[in-house]
Every structure is written in structure tokens, then in C-alpha cells.
Amino acid sequence: MSVIPQDPIWINETAELERLCERWNQQAAIAVDTEFMRSTTFFPKAALFQVGDGQGCYLIDPLAIDDFSAFQGVMRNPEVIKVLHSCSEDLEVFQTFMGQIPTPVFDTQIAAAIAGHGFSLGYAKLIEVLMNVPVPKSETRSDWLQRPLSKPQLQYAALDVAYLLVAYGLLRKQLKQNGRLAWVEKDCADMLAQAERGIDFDQMYLKIKSAWKLNRPQLAVLQALTAWREEEARARDVPRNRLIKEHALWDMARYQPTELKQISGLEGMTARILKEDGDTLLSIIAESEKLPEEACPLRLPKPLPPEQGDLLKSLKHFARETAVTLGIAPEVLVRKKDFEDLVRSGMENSDYSLNERLSGWRREVVGQGLLTLAQQWSAGQR
Structure with a gap:
């Protein structure tokens, strides 16, 4: 493996950011992360944007740069994949600060789960699993709005993007080999669509x-x-x-x-x-x-009645067995709400249906089996 740049490069001038953005617009993928503060506020306060491009780890100061139009262009460039890890909060930072979210996005936490490395894996653990490299997390709760940032803060922020592109390459290779890359792309696209819709x-x-x-x-x-x-x-x-x-x-x-x-x-x-x-x-x-x-709004469904317990157990058992066969965590396939939605859909007339999350690739992998099991269970109760 070639040497991975880890030294932080501080960017606090618009001209320098624009020069870098010209280069990033020519790349297939860049690593992206954010640091922010939100202890007493509703909205996150952007304190730092990090970009890793294989040549350096760039720390962009939103407190000093007043023109982010070039960076916004990179974030919306459909030809440049933005690689982030567990990016839901990062998307909110972008939405608050820039009025837009990056797209397209490859979330390495989602990818790691579907590749079989564990559900909801943290960044440091992912890099350890994939590359056997320790990543310190001592500055997680730092004051990122202070200036100047300390040397440990700068190094921490740089490391958050230093290994992301390598992790992306390794995960993408694994996902291609087992035919699951499209699963990750669909989940990432769905996540972005939800973020774009916002909250009603x-x-x-x-x-x-x-x-x-x-x-x-x-x-x-x-x-x-x-x-x-x-x-x-x-x-x-x-x-x-x-x-x-x-x-x-x-x-x-x-x-x-x-x-x-x-x-x-x-x-x-x-x-x-x-x-x-x-x-x-x-x-x-x-x-x-x-x-x-x-x-007035319709009444909300009560907790599932005890008589649905056997069906629920059967569905969960089927999902666990399917997950074991695939070598991934059950939560990647089906979550608690998915099971409950399926059970509720057929409580009135046994006309079971899958919710939106169990459509797409999950329907083929596990959803159709769950649906068939629920229908068979209902037929046996008659």
C-alpha cells in the first residue's frame, strides 16, 4: 500500500479553495467529513470541512472563507462521488451551512454493513478492520469553533478523511465481488432523497x-x-x-x-x-x-397484541437465518419497524404488504420470503 498523506493542510483563503476545487472536480471520488458544534442550538454550527483527495488532507475553515460557491459546485457535481462515513449529521451541516447536501454520496458505514463487517460500525473500527490501522478518537468532543485549533485537533480532523478513500476502494471491490454494490448505491440514494425531502x-x-x-x-x-x-x-x-x-x-x-x-x-x-x-x-x-x-388525525395503531407474537417471532427467525446466510447483521436487512409494519398490514384481512424500506433489493433478498411466511401463517390460523 502506498503512503497515505496524513498531515493537515489548513485552507482559509477563497482563492486557494477555488484552486483545489478545480482539481477535485476532475476526480472520480473525494473523501469528505465535517466538524461542528451543537450543544445548545437547534442547528449545527459548521466549524470545519475536511477533504481527502489522495494527495492531502485539507481542512477548510468556514469561519474565514466567505465564498463557498466553488466548493458547493464540487459537492453537487454528479461525476464526483463524495465518500463519507455515517453521514446523516454531516448532511445536516451541509444543508444548514450551504442550503444543499452533497450528491452523489457513498456512505462507508452503510457499505461496511452490507459487505458484512458489522452494523453501525464506527469510523475508527472500520479502518482497523479493513486496514489494521489505529485511528485515535481523543478529540471527538473538542471545541471545534475555537481558533486556532490545537495540533491534536488538526491531526484528528485530518485522519478522519486520510483513510476514507482507501476504505472506499476496498469496500467497493468487496461489494462488486459479492454483487452488492447496487444495494449500497440504492441505500445511499434513498438516504439523500430523505434528506432532500426534509421534515414535515x-x-x-x-x-x-x-x-x-x-x-x-x-x-x-x-x-x-x-x-x-x-x-x-x-x-x-x-x-x-x-x-x-x-x-x-x-x-x-x-x-x-x-x-x-x-x-x-x-x-x-x-x-x-x-x-x-x-x-x-x-x-x-x-x-x-x-x-x-x-x-382530526386518525388514531395511531396500538402496540402489537400478544396473539401476533408467534408470527413476529417467525418473521424475525427467518430474517436472522437469511442474514446468517448472507454473512451480514440482521438489522441491515430488516428493522423492528419493518417487522411491525408487515404484521400490522395483515391484521384486518390478512392482506399483508411490505413497507417502502423492504422494497427494492431487500424485497428480493428477504422481503418476499417474509411476505410468503406471513401469508402462510395467516392461512394456518383459519
Whole structure:
């Protein structure tokens, strides 16, 4: 293996970045990573963009460079694959800072899982597995917005992209050999599509635990409150639960208070919330209560009943056996929600169906078998 450049190269001038971008636009792939801070804010604050191109590890300073148009062009160049590891948060950094996400992307964590190296493998572990090279992680919780960055921070940031292109090459070779490269490309494309779609504020109530316990008018209140929290958290740039906690939203939806003193008695409600947002919350609740029931969200499904336990166990066993045959972790193929969606789809009339995640390559590999098993199980219960 040739010597891999590891020394950090600091880039804090637009002209130098533009020169590098001209070169990167000619490459088939580049390694990309970000460092950011988000301890007290809703949005991540970009502190560093790292690029590895096989010739160097470049650390781009967003606090010094005011024109990122050339870099944006590279990130959107369809001919240049951006190689990242576990990139969901990185995509958010790009979206927040540049108003766009990189595309196309090859996520080495997804690739490693499908190649059979383990589910949700960290970057350091991946490099150790593929290359037997230790990668220190001592600066993970550093203050990346400080300037100047310390020497250990600079080295850490450089190492985060130093080995990525080599890992990409090794994984791509393995995936081609076992016919799974298209699986990774599809999962990465789906991930980007989801990131591009963004979040529907009106669907945020679905993420609230125990929302299934609420009736339709109560869900209408919860829907309005969670949409308000999402909008306000973004506008004020504060974490959702710092603005108002999840269980407080659920309590308001359930009890539908009409006075401030009723809100003040709910767990997690602070004097600050009452003073700044109490009247607004009461107004949201009152407006939601005016909705006719047919205009309210449908009730959410309850937890699966015990009588579905045998089917669920059979489906999970089949998925585990399939995963063992393929030499990959079961979670790569089917997740908890996938099993539950399949079981729920046939509870009323045994007309089982697969959700979106079990379409594509997963349908052929495991989905059709799960579907057949569910149908056979249902026939045996009649």
C-alpha cells in the first residue's frame, strides 16, 4: 500500500479553495467529513470541512472563507462521488451551512454493513478492520469553533478523511465481488432523497411516545403543538426539548388546559415557558379543539397484541437465518419497524404488504420470503 498523506493542510483563503476545487472536480471520488458544534442550538454550527483527495488532507475553515460557491459546485457535481462515513449529521451541516447536501454520496458505514463487517460500525473500527490501522478518537468532543485549533485537533480532523478513500476502494471491490454494490448505491440514494425531502412539521406528532394512547381530537392538539414547537425551535435556534419537553406536549394534548394555572401544574412546565409562550399554547389548544373529529388525525395503531407474537417471532427467525446466510447483521436487512409494519398490514384481512424500506433489493433478498411466511401463517390460523 502506498503512503497515505496524513498531515493537515489548513485552507482559509477563497482563492486557494477555488484552486483545489478545480482539481477535485476532475476526480472520480473525494473523501469528505465535517466538524461542528451543537450543544445548545437547534442547528449545527459548521466549524470545519475536511477533504481527502489522495494527495492531502485539507481542512477548510468556514469561519474565514466567505465564498463557498466553488466548493458547493464540487459537492453537487454528479461525476464526483463524495465518500463519507455515517453521514446523516454531516448532511445536516451541509444543508444548514450551504442550503444543499452533497450528491452523489457513498456512505462507508452503510457499505461496511452490507459487505458484512458489522452494523453501525464506527469510523475508527472500520479502518482497523479493513486496514489494521489505529485511528485515535481523543478529540471527538473538542471545541471545534475555537481558533486556532490545537495540533491534536488538526491531526484528528485530518485522519478522519486520510483513510476514507482507501476504505472506499476496498469496500467497493468487496461489494462488486459479492454483487452488492447496487444495494449500497440504492441505500445511499434513498438516504439523500430523505434528506432532500426534509421534515414535515405536521408529521412531528408521530414521533411522540405514547401518542397512540390519544383519541383523534387529542391528536389534533398534539399535532398542532408539535408543529409549533418544530417551527419555534428552528426560529429560535434552540433544541426542541430545551424549548418544551415532549411529555409536556403530550400532557397538554391529553388534558387540553384552558388556563395558565392548569398548564403550570404539568410536569416540565417552567416559569419561562409560561411567561413567554403560555398564552400561545392555550391559543393553539383552543383552535385545535374547534376541529370536527373527521378533520382530526386518525388514531395511531396500538402496540402489537400478544396473539401476533408467534408470527413476529417467525418473521424475525427467518430474517436472522437469511442474514446468517448472507454473512451480514440482521438489522441491515430488516428493522423492528419493518417487522411491525408487515404484521400490522395483515391484521384486518390478512392482506399483508411490505413497507417502502423492504422494497427494492431487500424485497428480493428477504422481503418476499417474509411476505410468503406471513401469508402462510395467516392461512394456518383459519
